[in-house]
Amino acid sequence: MENAIEVSHLSFAYTEEAETIKDVSFTIPKGSYTTIIGHNGSGKSTIAKLIIGLLGAKSGTIKILDQVVSPETIYELRSHVGIVFQNPDNQFIGSTVADDIAFGLENHCVPQEQMQDLIDKSAAAVGMTDFLDAEPTHLSGGQKQRVAIAGILAMAPEIIIFDESTSMLDPQGKASINQEINHLHQSRDITILSITHDMEEVAQSEHVIVLNQGKIEMEGTPKEIFAHPDLLKNMQLDIPFALKFSKYLQSKGILHEDILTLDKVVDAICQLKSTD
Numbered sequence: 001m002e003n004a005i006e007v008s009h010l011s012f013a014y015t016e017e018a019e020t021i022k023d024v025s026f027t028i029p030k031g032s033y034t035t036i037i038g039h040n041g042s043g044k045s046t047i048a049k050l051i052i053g054l055l056g057a058k059s060g061t062i063k064i065l066d067q068v069v070s071p072e073t074i075y076e077l078r079s080h081v082g083i084v085f086q087n088p089d090n091q092f093i094g095s096t097v098a099d100d101i102a103f104g105l106e107n108h109c110v111p112q113e114q115m116q117d118l119i120d121k122s123a124a125a126v127g128m129t130d131f132l133d134a135e136p137t138h139l140s141g142g143q144k145q146r147v148a149i150a151g152i153l154a155m156a157p158e159i160i161i162f163d164e165s166t167s168m169l170d171p172q173g174k175a176s177i178n179q180e181i182n183h184l185h186q187s188r189d190i191t192i193l194s195i196t197h198d199m200e201e202v203a204q205s206e207h208v209i210v211l212n213q214g215k216i217e218m219e220g221t222p223k224e225i226f227a228h229p230d231l232l233k234n235m236q237l238d239i240p241f242a243l244k245f246s247k248y249l250q251s252k253g254i255l256h257e258d259i260l261t262l263d264k265v266v267d268a269i270c271q272l273k274s275t276d
């Protein structure tokens with residue numbers, strides 16, 4: 001399978017005293033959904049900034065769609081990668097929400113007649129239809145995050161990087177955006193790299209990278225990663241609620257395996273009832 005992103009022996013330091021990223025290597029296959037987790041300050045956002053060339057590596061290489069990221073290539077490469085940051089305040093350009101979502105589309109020369117449809121659909125996907133004429137600066141933190149996500153959804157680039165971009169959303173908003181990300185990934189084959197503290201989102205991804213003090217500590221499927229709750233706890237990380245619940249049901253003899261999502265826990269219980 002071709003790779004969307006290849007990171008090879010990447011190191012980076014903000015200061016001379018200490019390295020923030022220490023010899024990190026990983027690959028993200030095209031069309032895959034990867035999450036990066038790690039304690040605060042483990043270097044997750046720094047990796048995202050290195051990938052899109054906002055920071056320059058001290059050593060190592062990064063390839064996007066088989067091209068090495070460098071000052072010469074980054075401008076062209078960015079047309080294939082959309083990124084939504086944690087702090088939406090730094091991302092607004094338009095004077096209304098609609099203008100803001102339109103900005104990326106205009107840059108990509110999307111015809112006017114398609115533009116309105118894309119703005120409407122992406123605003124609806126993040127629950128912001130009623131705010132299209134609002135000024136972005138007047139929105140709450142979570143609403144701003146929704147608009148920033150809508151701007152990227154509208155452009156549907158080949159690769160999307162989410163850097164804790166649902167951190168300010170209420171639980172329902174988070175769940176519906178997670179659903180939207182999953183839908184986008186499955187229906188359009190878009191490569192997703194999501195930096196997150198939301199273990200429910202991690203459970204829906206295909207591959208997980210666990211970062212600890214600038215190094216990769218573990219890598220694998222969500223099931224493989226969540227099979228080590230004690231290791232995760234040592235890194236201030238948790239397992240999804242559904243997994244805790246399924247472990248509890250196992251202790252009561254009701255279920256017989258670890259299950260990562262609530263939907264699947266409910267399916268398993270329904271299955272038991274139907275075989276009673």
Ligand SMILES: Nc1ncnc2c1ncn2[C@@H]1O[C@H](COP(=O)(O)OP(=O)(O)OP(=O)(O)O)[C@@H](O)[C@H]1O
Pocket residue numbers: 014015020038039040041042043044045046047164
């Ligand atoms: N501009 C900067 N100058 C100096 N040090 C920085 C800078 N930005 C980040 N750091 C340091 O680099 C380390 C990694 O930061 P980074 O933001 O990548 O972590 P993170 O894993 O994304 O954290 P969080 O989960 O809190 O968002 C931290 O120790 C942080 O203090």
